[in-house]
Amino acid sequence: xxxxxxxxxxxxxxxxxxxxxxxxxxxxxxxxxxxxxxxxxxxxxxxxxxxxxxxxxxxxxxxxxxxxxxxxxxxxxxxxxxxxxxxxxxxxxxxxxxxxxxxxxxxxxxxxxxxxxxxxxxxxxxxxxxxxxxxxxxxxxxxxxxxxxxxxxxxxxxxxxxxxxxxxxxxxxxxxxxxxxxxxxxxxxxxxxxxxxxxxxxxxxxxx
Numbered sequence: 001x002x003x004x005x006x007x008x009x010x011x012x013x014x015x016x017x018x019x020x021x022x023x024x025x026x027x028x029x030x031x032x033x034x035x036x037x038x039x040x041x042x043x044x045x046x047x048x049x050x051x052x053x054x055x056x057x058x059x060x061x062x063x064x065x066x067x068x069x070x071x072x073x074x075x076x077x078x079x080x081x082x083x084x085x086x087x088x089x090x091x092x093x094x095x096x097x098x099x100x101x102x103x104x105x106x107x108x109x110x111x112x113x114x115x116x117x118x119x120x121x122x123x124x125x126x127x128x129x130x131x132x133x134x135x136x137x138x139x140x141x142x143x144x145x146x147x148x149x150x151x152x153x154x155x156x157x158x159x160x161x162x163x164x165x166x167x168x169x170x171x172x173x174x175x176x177x178x179x180x181x182x183x184x185x186x187x188x189x190x191x192x193x194x195x196x197x198x199x200x201x202x203x204x205x206x207x208x
Contacts, residue, residue: 013054020045020059021066028070028127029077038067039120039155046159060156067117067148068141074127075140082132097121105129110143117147 020041027038042063049056078085086098101122105112113135116126130140 011053013058016045016048016054017058017062021062024063024066025070025073027124028067029073038123042152042155043159043162046156046161047163048159049156050160050163056156056160060152063156064149064152067152068145071113071127071144071148072141074124075131075135075137075144078128078131079134080131082128085128086132098125101125101129105133105135109135110139113140113143114147114150117151 023041024038042059045054045059045063046056048054049059101112101116104115104122105126108115113126113130116122127140127144
């Protein structure tokens with residue numbers, strides 16, 4: 001993780017925007033949000049903006065456009081290949097989550113697209129499920145755009161605030177110590193998310 005942060009501090013502006021945009025786009029368009037960390041990429045883009053390596057407005061615009069366009073591509077994929085996608089082996093272990101996403105979409109319609117933007121797995125599958133369910137595209141686009149823009153503002157903002165903390169630590173104790181602090185914090189976040197995922201999995205098994 002420290003090497004990732006050091007590279008982030010060194011790469012050109014266009015590289016930051018390209019990588020962040022591609023990861024966010026692929027997360028939604030290619031139906032693999034549980035593999036590609038679009039949220040992490042957006043946050044790191046915000047960190048880079050706070051450290052002065054890229055304009056924050058450019059990061060926000062890149063993330064928002066990539067999210068909205070990626071969702072739209074995912075919608076079209078679901079509209080044309082929905083049954084095939086739902087039958088993919090990679091989704092078998094996540095069938096309970098997929099069923100919940102379908103149930104949420106059936107109950108809420110357009111608002112489910114907005115709400116799905118805030119949960120990693122739902123963020124990846126909801127566009128394709130909406131397309132497969134033949135949701136009208138203008139309805140999908142309205143909630144997709146609202147969710148994508150809001151999500152971009154929040155995730156980039158979180159990264160920007162995290163970058164401010166990093167900058168203060170670096171000023172006080174130097175880059176090496178700041179990297180250590182950043183790694184410790186990120187590791188703690190990863191451990192917390194893994195434990196939460198395991199807890200949710202155990203709850204699902206008991207419910208079954």
